[in-house]
Amino acid sequence: MCAKKMTYRDALKEAISEAMRNDSRVFLMGEDVARYGGTYAVTKGLAKEFGEDRIRDTPLSESAFTGAGIGAALGGMRPIVEIMTVNFSLLALDQIINNAATIRHMSGGQFRIPLVIRMATGSGKQLAAQHSHSLEVMYAHVPGLKVICPATVEDARGMLQAALDDPNPVIMFEHVSLYNMSDEIEDNTKVDLKSAKIRRSGEDITLITFGGSLHKTLQAAEELAAQNIDCEVLDLRSLRPLDHDAILASIRKTHRAVVIEEGWRSFGVAAEIMALVMEKAFYELDAPIARACGVEVPIPYAKHLEDASVPQVPDIVAKVQEVLNSDV
Amino acid sequence: MSKDTLEKFSQEKCLKLFYEMLRIRRFEEKSAELYSAGKIRGFLHLYNGEEAIAVGVMEMLRDEDSFIGTYREHGHALARGVSMKSIMAEMYGKVEGCSRGRGGSMHLYDKEKKFYGGNAIVGGHLPLAVGLGLADKMQNRDVVTACFFGDGAVAEGEFHESLNLAALWKLPVLFVCENNFYAMGTQISREESQVDLCAKASSYNVKSVAVDGMDILSVMEETQKAIDYITKNESPYFLEFQTYRFRAHSMFDAELYRDKKEVEEWKKKGPIVRFKKLLEEQKWLDEAKIKEMEKKIATEIQASIEFAENGHWEPISHLTKDVYCEEM
Numbered sequence: 001m002c003a004k005k006m007t008y009r010d011a012l013k014e015a016i017s018e019a020m021r022n023d024s025r026v027f028l029m030g031e032d033v034a035r036y037g038g039t040y041a042v043t044k045g046l047a048k049e050f051g052e053d054r055i056r057d058t059p060l061s062e063s064a065f066t067g068a069g070i071g072a073a074l075g076g077m078r079p080i081v082e083i084m085t086v087n088f089s090l091l092a093l094d095q096i097i098n099n100a101a102t103i104r105h106m107s108g109g110q111f112r113i114p115l116v117i118r119m120a121t122g123s124g125k126q127l128a129a130q131h132s133h134s135l136e137v138m139y140a141h142v143p144g145l146k147v148i149c150p151a152t153v154e155d156a157r158g159m160l161q162a163a164l165d166d167p168n169p170v171i172m173f174e175h176v177s178l179y180n181m182s183d184e185i186e187d188n189t190k191v192d193l194k195s196a197k198i199r200r201s202g203e204d205i206t207l208i209t210f211g212g213s214l215h216k217t218l219q220a221a222e223e224l225a226a227q228n229i230d231c232e233v234l235d236l237r238s239l240r241p242l243d244h245d246a247i248l249a250s251i252r253k254t255h256r257a258v259v260i261e262e263g264w265r266s267f268g269v270a271a272e273i274m275a276l277v278m279e280k281a282f283y284e285l286d287a288p289i290a291r292a293c294g295v296e297v298p299i300p301y302a303k304h305l306e307d308a309s310v311p312q313v314p315d316i317v318a319k320v321q322e323v324l325n326s327d328v
Numbered sequence: 329m330s331k332d333t334l335e336k337f338s339q340e341k342c343l344k345l346f347y348e349m350l351r352i353r354r355f356e357e358k359s360a361e362l363y364s365a366g367k368i369r370g371f372l373h374l375y376n377g378e379e380a381i382a383v384g385v386m387e388m389l390r391d392e393d394s395f396i397g398t399y400r401e402h403g404h405a406l407a408r409g410v411s412m413k414s415i416m417a418e419m420y421g422k423v424e425g426c427s428r429g430r431g432g433s434m435h436l437y438d439k440e441k442k443f444y445g446g447n448a449i450v451g452g453h454l455p456l457a458v459g460l461g462l463a464d465k466m467q468n469r470d471v472v473t474a475c476f477f478g479d480g481a482v483a484e485g486e487f488h489e490s491l492n493l494a495a496l497w498k499l500p501v502l503f504v505c506e507n508n509f510y511a512m513g514t515q516i517s518r519e520e521s522q523v524d525l526c527a528k529a530s531s532y533n534v535k536s537v538a539v540d541g542m543d544i545l546s547v548m549e550e551t552q553k554a555i556d557y558i559t560k561n562e563s564p565y566f567l568e569f570q571t572y573r574f575r576a577h578s579m580f581d582a583e584l585y586r587d588k589k590e591v592e593e594w595k596k597k598g599p600i601v602r603f604k605k606l607l608e609e610q611k612w613l614d615e616a617k618i619k620e621m622e623k624k625i626a627t628e629i630q631a632s633i634e635f636a637e638n639g640h641w642e643p644i645s646h647l648t649k650d651v652y653c654e655e656m
Contacts, residue, residue, distance in 0.1 A: 061489035072463040094452055106427060108426070108428030
């Protein structure tokens with residue numbers, strides 16, 4: 001086994017090309033994926049290798065091409081649909097929620113929909129309120145879908161490989177801040193689509209997060225280590241299914257937690273995790289759980305305002321200190 | 329509808345077509361009764377008046393062709409050969425139903441018959457039809473996907489996105505518009521700036537033809553031409569069948585939006601009375617034959633009711649079964 005260095009973007013590209021080489025049913029479609037090479041350049045060069053039939057440019061018709069992905073999956077293909085950004089996926093919400101998520105159950109289990117829908121998510125590029133939001137939770141709310149948020153280069157490849165092997169509709173969120181990140185990864189990175197992963201082991205408090213917020217959280221944990229606060233960092237990786245066991249195990253170990261996400265605070269992933277801990281591990285807690293979430297505002301353009309809209313390292317550090325100071 | 333056209337078909341074939349239309353009509357009438365009796369619940373949309381379209385199109389489709397429809401789909405399912413028992417059981421909510429009681433009247437499915445469902449988001453299934461066509465094309469299958477929808481769907485964005493995509497990608501999709509002139513209670517001229525639906529389809533370079541949908545012979549002739557065209561040109565085709573719904577939109581509709589006289593006028597042009605007259609003039613059909621048919625249909629309907637009555641409720645422990653597909 002040999003390790004090689006690559007970016008998050010290239011890791012995605014590798015998973016896509018490997019699947020396309022191994023399985024003629026796999027194809028990818030989306031806006032500007034072929035000749036342009038993909039908005040975030042994930043599919044750059046793939047049309048040359050696989051042809052424009054299998055790396056398929058679509059019109060700006062999110063509903064139709066996402067629905068066509070569902071239909072093609074029903075018809076025996078294994079499509080990957082790329083949607084430029086999560087905000088645009090709202091134009092395809094009907095297809096994803098009313099069709100992809102329902103058809104199997106509603107038909108009494110007659111059909112399967114092996115479909116991967118990839119989209120960029122999150123803030124940090126000064127793209128303002130129609131290109132920067134984190135709406136993962138809207139999809140994570142829906143039974144019938146799987147929702148994954150790879151936060152590392154290794155997971156970008158491994159989780160996409162696993163998603164392509166899965167017989168269900170999988171929505172994959174790629175945080176825009178991650179595409180250029182690079183890392184050394186092993187040859188075999190395939191993972192399951194349900195396990196959270198401890199990215200840093202610690203004793204004092206659990207920091208629960210996913211996607212683009214993982215790296216800020218790890219940085220906060222480093223800063224806190226300098227203050228002798230030993231943080232455990234749990235990367236959820238998948239929001240649906242949510243790895244209850246991993247969350248509860250870590251809570252039972254540290255007895256305190258902060259949940260970090262870019263999504264808006266109300267009704268969010270953090271709210272779900274706090275409710276879960278209330279139900280299953282309330283008496284394990286030494287302090288109320290805190291959350292560092294997106295501020296309830298359409299994310300603005302100006303850099304300082306955008307930065308203030310989502311949790312940054314100092315916000316995470318402050319939340320941890322707050323929890324540790326509120327021990328009962 | 330003329331004798332000349334009639335003579336292209338055999339007596340046997342014509343009697344079978346008549347029988348199928350009558351069978352659907354009687355099934356729908358019985359469904360209304362069972363709805364009033366509280367045996368069938370939810371929404372119930374009846375196909376009375378439009379039978380020539382389902383029967384005529386299904387007659388021309390081949391077994392390997394797929395089809396997908398709306399929530400007014402009992403007729404299509406019956407004409408395709410989905411068992412009446414499984415449809416009735418579905419409407420009773422029984423596990424023996426064609427969707428295990430998860431779908432009801434609006435969501436009949438039958439994978440073996442290549443029936444991709446009754447769909448209840450107006451226009452939402454057109455992208456699925458495009459995807460089914462794409463899967464067929466990419467896998468070099470020489471088949472057609474027939475997609476049934478009403479005039480109401482033409483106002484949805486999916487209609488426009490889907491026709492564009494199907495034409496752009498040259499997909500073997502037969503778009504079958506059942507134009508009954510009312511989107512629920514809204515008359516077409518009150519919701520469309522352009523009521524010539526073929527003009528809309530043509531604008532996407534989709535070959536389009538308007539047909540008298542109350543004339544089963546024309547339905548069949550034009551459907552055959554459409555299938556031949558699709559196969560020869562590898563391109564979609566749009567058929568607008570002008571028809572009329574004799575009954576209310578659903579069981580909750582007081583029909584305040586249309587004149588009773590208008591309904592009566594259309595009933596005179598109904599697909600069953602017109603075909604009956606022609607067959608009688610041809611001496612292919614008489615009262616004795618009709619009586620025999622009625623008896624056979626009544627027996628089949630009665631058997632389907634008994635089957636549904638004796639069916640079973642899916643155990644609540646199975647409630648979440650098939651939300652996800654567990655194996656590849």
